[in-house]
Amino acid sequence: MDQTTMIMALVPIFLIQLALMIFALVDLVKNPNPNGPKWMWGIVIVVINLIGPILYLVIGRKNY
């Protein structure tokens, strides 16, 4: 497998990761009353790969 196919294969992972992150961040900014301090959730979403945005969406939003 050459370089281009490899990059083509890795792009979707990166895109989904990025989409989840942006999605969670936008929701965090709009959320008036998250479950915990906002800056903490910001760090969690950006720093922890994959699980960070999920954690925010599951337990960070109060009205699940």
Add this chain to the structure above:
Amino acid sequence: MKQFLLLLRKEQLENIRNYKIYWIPAIFILLGIVEPTTNYFLPQILESSGSLPEGAVFEMPTPTPEQMLAAIMEQFQTIGIAVLILAYMGTIAGERKSGTATLLYVRPLSFKAYFLSKWTTASVISLVSVWLGFLAGYYYTFLFFGEVELIKVFQMVGTYSMWVLVVMAFVLVASAIAPNSGFAAAIALGTYLLIQLIDGLFGSNWTFSPVKIPQYGVEWLTGSANSSLWGAIGIAVLLIIFLFAVGSWAAKKNKAKTKV
């Protein structure tokens, strides 16, 4: 029936508004993609992490595509199911707390329709997620490791879907019984791990056990179906009906716990 359709509409709207219909499929697709990719790049990852001594040679057996799909299912069984449980732990318990329930329970509500509408929505979303995840995983397996007949993959995922339906019914029952959503997740996750442990330890003769359905799903890949598959599916259907009864009963009984 009319009430069921109405409640179904409400559930759909709720799942769109809290974005569950977007992020649950995204997670399953990601899980499906990551497993074959990390396996394919494992030698490079080990090399770049730099903990190997100079000149160490690794002979990695390349996994067959069938093994890869089984590994994806393994991921879904652990992380995937945990995500589903966390996502739907609050469907009934959280509603009692947030106040939505007060608006519903003052009306002459059929709790069977109530429970069924929740189960239908949760099941549709999780099944779509599981199918999308497997298709993404299948594509990457095909790219990196080689071909599996598509029909066999469909048979496997179809069998696995039955297990997902059982798990979703179970999560909702836990949510109906528990006083709050954290408790519901604890009950559901605890029981999920416990029944797998019990089935693994003592269950070698319980061929009709629904816990073995994922295992039977993998068997489609290598050959034909296990003869006990249909028995296990039959038991699973009975189990779902039983869980419906328990769930709607518990939801009705815990009506008084609603906070205003």
